[in-house]
Amino acid sequence: MVRVEFLGPIQKEVLELDIINLNELADILQDDKDMKEWLDISAVAVNDTLVSNRDFALKDGDKVAILPPVCGG
Amino acid sequence: MVRVEFLGPIQKEVLELDIINLNELADILQDDKDMKEWLDISAVAVNDTLVSNRDFALKDGDKVAILPPVCGG
Amino acid sequence: MLYLYDGSLDVASILKDWYDIEAKSNYGAYVTFVGTVRSEDDIDGLSFDIYEPILQKWFDTWREKANSKGAIIKMAHSRGDVMLHKSSYISAVFSPKRRVALELIDEFVEDFKASAPIWKYDLKDKKRIYAKDRSTAMEHSGLLA
């Protein structure tokens, strides 16, 4: 299973999904109306490293984080 | 009389001179061997304002300062 | 070093501690940036969420970059609520050379704004409102869209 966490202002519970890459996660989240306003503007990290490629492979135990726009300081 | 002060590391006493512009001061200081190493690299202020023109007129009571290279901080 | 605090930062104490720690390290330049919560739009303050694992990795990359220039970087940030006129963010660069320090603090603060995984909320009428308009999408955002 892959654990998907939604950070900061995204009000959404953790998901535990049986997926093998980020493309599959994209398909699932694109159908989720809670995510409509966020997908365009959010970055993705796998095991706390930002990812730039949607073909990125996932394995059992991986942790995915969805990061909406930031504003520290 | 015009008072001429030498600032910072220039080891030279104040001069009181009867001169009417900076050209006259230049003539005097160019003949002063104490100033040989300083004239090329020093700036000039009249009444505490930096001056860029050697024709600058001087009047009785003016204060001229000779400022060698600086290094604050 | 990266320091996270619950609530507002004690600016004087942090600036003093950092200076004292490096007092004998022979750095000629110590440049600091302090961010303070401004009174605007009738807010009572700001509030912050931080995702620490990615913040630490981001900070470590900067620490190495500073190190390669003979400099060091320190940063402190608040978690949770910070009221008006209190500080939520301090960063600092120590360097032998002033140009390195001045350039690093500028680059660091700008990248911090664009890349540090911290989310800001306005505190207003007892509510916590995400500051979406002032936030910046991180690099590679939209990957799943």
Add this chain to the structure above:
Amino acid sequence: MLYLYDGSLDVASILKDWYDIEAKSNYGAYVTFVGTVRSEDDIDGLSFDIYEPILQKWFDTWREKANSKGAIIKMAHSRGDVMLHKSSYISAVFSPKRRVALELIDEFVEDFKASAPIWKYDLKDKKRIYAKDRSTAMEHSGLLA
């Protein structure tokens, strides 16, 4: 404001005082630059001469420039001797906006180095040796040559 002190600066106290004075002024950014005497070339410390009338005029020009950007500038400098690892120079910018603060401190510190009428000497073997090689001729130098 321009503050001149005999001997080294009390960094923590000055940074705290300046922060406290402006704590309620609603500036979002406070950027400081601290210069510390480095151990190099076997010096025991540095010593400074200052020509105050021109320093004050130079500083006033910067104060107005900062003011026109909604910011304020403060500076402290030592007169006389400052030993190793002690501070001789502090400057600071307060501004509503971080870009203004970061750019102003950089320009201010660089112009300070080139234009402030301050002369530096190495303290070495009980002698005071003009740091000619590290000094910068001011604008319009050579006018009388």
